[in-house]
């Protein structure tokens with residue numbers, strides 16, 4: 001069992017946040033792909049087929065919800081778990097995330113430990129029957 005080869009697409013426009021997530025995820029053994037805009041996130045989902053996507057909600061251009069709708073609207077991509085990451089714990093964000101097709105939701109500032117647990121849960125649910 002190992003995380004080798006498990007790739008996570010981080011879609012996040014803030015450089016500091018990307019750095020934090022890159023360090024956290026690579027330390028946990030994941031491979032990280034990075035996108036800065038929603039458009040790039042959708043494109044990398046299509047071309048790189050990551051195992052999971054962390055989707056910042058507030059992005060330049062179309063936002064993380066729209067990017068998630070586009071990914072989930074693609075039959076070839078819709079099984080990829082998407083975790084929405086919001087900047088504020090606004091009431092209703094969890095509902096918006098679900099409506100956009102996100103599989104889970106975390107609000108900044110998130111606990112690194114909790115985020116890793118959520119990622120593991122989503123990976124387990126996203127690949128039924130996959131070897132582990």
Ligand code: MN
Pocket residue numbers: 012013014056057058059
């Ligand atoms: Mn942002």
